[in-house]
Structure formats: structure tokens, C-alpha cells
Amino acid sequence: MNVRLYVWQRATAALMVPLVAVHVAIIFYATRQDLSAADILARTRGSIVWGAYYGLFVAAVSIHAAIGVRNVLAEWSPLSERHAGRLGLLFGLVLAALGARAVLAVVL
């Protein structure tokens, strides 16, 4: 890993700390209040705030996890750093696409 990947990985990690904390809090809140999925969706549908929130999360996690997967592959698989990097990138793109789709499904 070099300094550029490092900065991106750590920056997205730092960004995700509050994002994940809020997300987890929401889940706890939801289960406590016994909100149904319908209730939740009712609140998220059409909300720009939630759209932006989860959009940001998906962007961050895609970058973060792509770099993470790259690192693990480089160390734990026989792949070279370069190939691990390509696979990581691919993974990141797939994750971003799937994530975007899910966000759209939740928000729209």
C-alpha cells in the first residue's frame, strides 16, 4: 500500500465512524420501537437527507472496502500487488453499483 491508498482508506474509515454509529443507532431504535419495515420505508421514501446519508455511506464503504480487499489479497493470496489492486477495484465498483441500487430502492 502507498500513501495515497492509505489516506483514502483511513479517511473513509474515519468518515464511516459516525455514519455507522448512526446507522446502528437507527437499527437499535427501530427494533426497540418495533417499527415495521413499512414504517421505515415510509420515512425514507422521498427523503433527500436519507438519500444523501446512505449515498455517502455507500461511496465511502466502496472505496474503503476496495482498498481493504486489495490489501488482504496482496498479503493472503498469491496475487501480486497489481493484480490484487485490479481485483479490489472491481470489487469496489460492484459494491458501489449494488449499494447505489439499494439506496435508490430505499429512497425512491
Added chain:
Amino acid sequence: MLLWRIRTLNWNACLWQLSMDARVKPAHDEWNSAWARVDCAQIAASKPLTENRMPEAPTELSVSLWRGGVEGRYETYRVPRRDSQTVLDVVTYVQRHIDPTLSYRFACRVGMCGSCAMTVNGRPRWTCRTHVAKVAGSGRLEIGPLANLPVIKDLATDMAPFFEKWREAKGAFAPSRTRADAIPRIRPDSPARLAADAAVECINCGVCYAACDTVRWNAAYLGPAALNRAWTLINDERDAGNVARLQAVAATGGCHACHSHQSCQEHCPLSLNPTASIAGLKRRTALAYLKGELKP
């Protein structure tokens, strides 16, 4: 299983620390006054520390030594147990009295040269300063060559990759003055001096390098000792080589490859903290990168 493991590990560590604390540092004033009164006869009568540690010391050790190169096997020898005996002495005994072809490396025998490190009961250690009582309570020792380095023969490794990485990390001082200049005045308590001093006493023994799994997994990784040295130099206000050094430690295999396993810090015989040094490098390089001073 896992949780149980974690708990016992912590307990052991705590108990061990408590018992060490009790032995070496009771309240200071008490020490002072008490010792002033104790006469020599009493001191002489007190047993050496080793005997305290080992109530029923076995008279013989069962010692398995790695024989061969990368391929090889452990062979077991019986070595008499002594009061004053380091792991290096055990190895020496086998070479002098049992198998004259046993290969190992040492020089200073007092923890200064860093050439005697081996894997002792699974952990990398300096052998000349490791008392047998500390590691062979059960009377068994398994000694192998240091991990993460090519094996030359038996217990001796080739340390060349380790030093090569030290060089790659720009671990040599880059002068900003010459012998014709006066020696710079630097106050001993200035923050820069303290930072440069923090980890300067490394003896390049390779113990941290052997303990680090990132070194094992990532052939390009410079490793804790080389990075620790680079950080020491970055804090050295007399040095003029920081541009190249930051570049070197920010490249692939540099400080960012470290995952903060902290095994280096756990095992360093001089209690240095390479993890903290590497963290410093990460901060410094990230900052330089963000300011556009570094090209990855």
C-alpha cells in the same frame, strides 16, 4: 473458545506483571530506609532472583534445536541445568559438549550487538540476555532460527534482507554540516531531541522483524526496525535527508503497509516502540501527501 483464550491471556499477563512489580519496586521510601538498616549478612543470605523464580529447578533441560536449513528437523538434547544460564549458554553447551557442528551466531554476549536472536519456545528473543528460568519453567526448550529471514544453517539466519531494507528506508544519517563546523547546540530537553532519542537505542537484532506478520505476508514491507530508524532520523533536526526519506517510507512496502499488529513492540528486547514510530511516519507522510509534497 476464543473468549476463554483472551481472558486467560490477560490474566496471565496481569498476574505476571503484579508479581514482577512486587519483586522489583515496592514503595520508594520504604526501600530507602529499610535498605539503610539491612546489613550485608542479610543480603548475602538472600537467594538470587533465579532461585526465587524456580522453587524446584529441574537438574536437566530437554532442548530441541532446529538442525538444517529451510528443510530440517528439531533434534532433542539433554543439557544440565545451571543457576546462571542463558539460552545462549544452553546452545553453547550443545555445541561444545554434544554436537560440535551446531551453528549459531553471537558476539557480545551482553545484549549489545543484536546478533544472537533466535526463536525460543516459539517467540523471537535475544538469547544472551534471556535467562533459562524465564522461559523454561517446564524444563523444556525449543530453539529455532529467527523467523522471516532465510536460514543459513541450524540457528543462524541471513540478516542481509533486514539490513537491505534498513538502507532502503534511508536509515543512514544525511549530514547538513561537516567536520569543519562546530557541533550544533541542542538542548537535551527540547522536544525534537526527546523525539529523536525515543527509539535511537535499537541494536538491529531483528526480533521485531521476526515477530511481525506483515513482514511475513508482504515481501516488500520494510519492517518495524527500518521504519523505526527512519522515524528517529526524521526527528533529528541535524539531518538533511528527509525529502528522500519520506518518499522512501511512503512508497509501496513502506510505513502504510503496517497494520499495527504491535508484535514488534511486544517483543523488542529494549522495550522500544516501533508501532509508535511507524504511526508517526504515517501521520507525517499523509500530511506531506495532502500538502502535495509527496508523489506516491
Added chain:
Amino acid sequence: MQVERHNTDILILGSGGAGLFAALHAHNADPDLDITIVSKGLLGKCGCTRMVQGGYNVALNPGDSVERHFMDTIEGGKWLPHQGLAWTLVSTAIERVRELENEIGCFFDRNPDGTLHGKAFAGQTFDRTVHKGDLTGIEIINRLMEQVWARPKIRRLEEHRAVALIPAADGTLSGALLLDVRCGAFRFVAAQAVLLATGGGPTMYRYHTPSGDKSMDGLAMALRLGLPLRDMEMVQFHPTGLLAGPDTRMTGTVLEEGLRGAGGHLLNGALHRFMADYDPKLERATRDVVSRAIDAEMRAGRTTRNGGVYIKMSHLGPPQVAKEFKGMVDRCRDCGFDLAGGLVEVVPTAHYFMGGVICDVDTATERHGLFVAGEDASGMHGANRLGGNGVANSTVFGGIAGDTMPRWIAAHRPGYRAPDRYALDAEAARALQPFGPKQKTSDLNALREKLLDAMWDDVGVVRDRAGLERGLSAIDAIETELLATGVADSDRRFNLTWQDWLNLRSLCEISRVIALAAQKRENSRGAHYRSDFPEPGDLATSTFTVARQTQAGIAIRERPVQFTHVRPGETLIRDQLAAE
């Protein structure tokens, strides 16, 4: 005999302070030169420069002066030093320390105002010992080692043992025969200039401080080449080596001088503070006096369990001791002893060798193309080396050798001379002797201990005629037995037992010279003490010994000391004269 051959411009034997400095200076003088460093262990990680604790003597403080440092060196050396060498040592040390700090990167300890801190070392009139905590040697050698690594042009032959200096057929020097310890094969390196910097190290005594790789190989090689050796009776003993029984390599390792300086007490086996019986300065007396006092207690049988005496620090308050002498206390604790609170057994231990190859101030020896620096050289210290002058010596003269050799090569253009085949074959055969078919398999270690005991008992801290004679015949007998002793020829790779055999052979050769020179000197000066000649003799007619291997054996002669800078009774210290 098939031997792999290499050529190099400058061949440096040894990677201590002297060897590494020489390489850096030579490289600096001419970066195109092909330089090769040979080291018995790993580069910079063997030898004694690394083990320096106390520090480096240098007259940097405005209150101090080169003259004062010089006078301390001469008086400490009991008027035996070669004054030109001593003067070069003390005057060049200033530039060398600036080089170490400014160019090599050593970061020495500072005073609160930021200037270099000089600490007190016994036998000196000024606190001039520059240091880095009590691990000065590690700082010096690590920084030198890095500088050498950073210059790939300097080639390294690590874990190569120099076996012999090989002359050319015309009698000039050709190069050196090396043994690659790792694979057990020989290499011959021909060189235009060779530096001998293997660093003495009196490890033929039962108790000794130097590192395990030191076995006087350099001096043995020089002796066999026919070079004159000076001051060979002068072995410095450090009074407080750790005593931990015969079965551990810890025994003999040095416990810092500062312990006595700070007020530590020495007690005999009966717990009596015996120094009062010997010297009014008690434990703070000089190294040689304290060593002799301990030796006397030991000879009288008033010893501890392992046959030494105790050092006690606890009356200074264990926490205080643990703080001030952290390194020593930690080391003792790791070895199972409580230095801060208990009693630790100590014994005098052979520490430094003042004798060595005779050389000029530019490090040239009698043999064209051979240079010498560091503890292998002689004359700077005379009968006693000041604490702190050892590492100054190796770095000052190592650097000078590195300046001299390229100049010498440019001036003389010696080229590569083919080795004398006879000499080469003979030396290789000599090193292979233990693998010969007729060798007995007796206990090499027992033999080594015999030598260590003989030297300790009869050629040690206190000597006399009868003892020296006993010692000499013991050495002869041991060498004869060694020559008949074999080493199992099952695997020559990294074979430490073979190396032990070769070490013992070097030690026997030099032990004999020490005993003969000690026999020759019929007075007591500095480190050399004859109980049958306890007086120092007339200073103005001081002589030094010169040993040389001849056809008939080893010849020892006495030569008058030249008082080129100052005569006994005089001083160079102007301000002191003015004050008086």
C-alpha cells in the same frame, strides 16, 4: 589447494570503529576505489567498538586542552607511550568527534545549555568523555554501519575470517587468505593495500570482556608475517567483571566503572570492605590498583561462592541505583542478579590490549602496503589506556588509515602481486590441520579452559618470574596438544568448533608473546605488575618491549622511549604551570 581469488584495491580486515572509518575515509578520498571489508561476524555487529559503554575522550571544552588530554594519556601510560602517536590521537580526536556528530550522525548527550556533555572517567584531570548514555558504542557503530551500507561500492565479506596475510614471491605483501565461515571454503583476496583492524582483545584470560569473535587473530597474523610487536606485556584488567560461574558466557562481562565511582562498595567473601587495606582512595582507586587488590583477596582465598568478591550498591538506595545505572541493573536482572538491592559477584577481567603492531603516525607498518589501526596497533597508550581513549584510538587512526591508503596507492601504484604459492598453501594447510587424519578427538573446550586458567593464574594481574615460567611451559604444552587435536570433519559449513580451534591457535601464539614480554620487563608499570620487581624504575630511561618472530623463535628486545614532546618531570600544560 584450490582457492577462489579476488582482487580489490583496499582490503580492510575488521569491521570495528577502525575498519569502518577506514572504509568511509578511503571511499571519500576516491569513490572509484574498490574497497572490501572483511568481518569475522556481521558488519559492525561484532567486535568491541559496539561494546563501548563509557564513552569517547576528547578535549572539546574551552576549559580543557589538547595538551591536558595529552599529559593525562602520557602519565596514565606511565611514560611509555609513543608520544607522536599519542599526540596525533588526542589532537585528531577533536575533528573526529565533530565528524561523528556532523557527518556520521552520532547524537551524543548534551549539557543543559546544548553543548556536548563530557563525563568523568577515572585517571583524567578533566571531564572530557563524550557519550550517549552508557551505550556509546552502539550509537557509534550503528551510525558507521549505516553509512557503509549506504555506499554499495564498499564491498562486504561478512562472516569471513582472515586466516593469514600472504606475501608475494618478492617479499612484498600480496593480500590475505580468508575463510568463508558460512560455507567453510577459502578465498584469497589480493589487494594493493591492506589494513589490519581486527582489534586485539585479550580473550585468553579466564575472565575477559571482549566479544566472542575476538581472538587476537590480527596480531598472530602479523607475528607470522614477521612484523615487530610492541608493549605486548600490557594487558589491561577491568576490576569489575560479572562472575556468574564457569558455565555461562555472561561471566567476565564488564560491570561499569561508574558503579565504583558512584560509591559502590567491594566486599570480600567474609563481607569485609577490603579496599581500605590497600589504598586510601578505596574503591575509587585506579583500575590497576583495584584489580590487584581483588586479585590479592582471591589469592588469599577470601572469596565468594564462585571465587570472586562482591559489589554492593544497595546502600545508595536501590531505586536510585536502578535509575542511575539502568542498563547495568537491567542486564544483571536478566541474568538473574539484583544489582540495585543485593550483592553481585565480581572479578577482575581482561579488558583491553595495549600491545600491538608497531606503526607510524600515518598507520603504515614496516611492511610495504600493510597498514594497521585500532586495538591491533600499539604505542598510543603505553602501559595503560585511559578509559575513553580506546574508541578514540580506533576511530582516529581508522580514519587516518583511510586517508593514507588511497594516497599511498596513488603514489606507489603497487598493483596486484601474485601470492607466494608456498605461503598460501602452507597457511591453508595450517588452517585445515584439525581435519588431518592423525588428529585425536580430545576435548577442545577443556583445552581452551586450560589456556585461560594458565594465563589467569600465571600471566595475569600480578606476575613473577616463577609464574611466568610456569605459564610459558603451560602454553607450550597446550599448543602441542592443540596441534594434535582434531575437529570432526562431518560438516565444515558454519562450523563454530573449527573456528574455536583456530581461535585457540591464535590465542596460544599471542599468549606466548605476552608471557615472554612480561618476563623481559623487570619493573612494574601501569597494567604490568611484577611482584618480584614492584618498582616502576627510572622514568627517564624508560624502555618498551619489541617482540618479533625470528627463525630461532620469538625474540624480545627493549628499546628506549623517545620523549619527543615532553620529558618525565615536565608538562605541556601551560595554564597549570601559570597557576602553580
Added chain:
Amino acid sequence: MTIARHIKHRGGTLWLAALVHRLSGLALAIFLPLHFLVLALALHRAAQLDAFLRWTDQPLVKLAEALLVFLLIVHLLGGVRVLVIENFDWRDGQKRLATLAATVSAIVAFIFLVRVF
């Protein structure tokens, strides 16, 4: 026999913390895409909400979701440990504290999840 089998320096608290962090990161990397996929698929295909709601009531789905949350918490704490080490001044004993806190919080989080379930 090859030498590598005889290395036993692992298993210390700090080392375990790093390993758990990595494994949880990997597990997340495997489960998160599935989570996204399932979420989107379920919402799209089930034109009517009912089907989706019935689907989320399945124990397997609940377990998977709980596991995801658990992994997220574990990985978050591990990540915070790394970020703290890297970006704050070093304090002695911090390492033990950090890892202890991490393991304890992970256990608490786990218990919480089991309760919720």
C-alpha cells in the same frame, strides 16, 4: 519438515485484535454486497410491500442482518483502535486498554443483538 510451522508468537491480545479486525472486515466485504443485493431485489421485485415484510420476518434473514450489525460493530471498534494508535499521541498501557475495551464492547454488542433477536 519446513521451519515455518514452529512459530508461536501469535495469539497475544494485540495480535488477536488485529486478526479479528481483518476477519470482520473480510466478512463485511462478503456480506455487505449480499445485503445490498437482497435489499434492492426484495424492494424491487415485491411490488407490494407485504411480500417484503414477510420475507424479512424469516429467522435466517434476521440472523444474517444481526450478524452484519455485529460484524460492523466489531470492525468499527477495531478500526477505531487502529485510528487511535495512528493518530493520537502514544500513551503507555494504551494498547491493553484499547484492546480490552474493544473486546469487551464487542461482547456487549453481541449480547445486545442476541437479546434483540
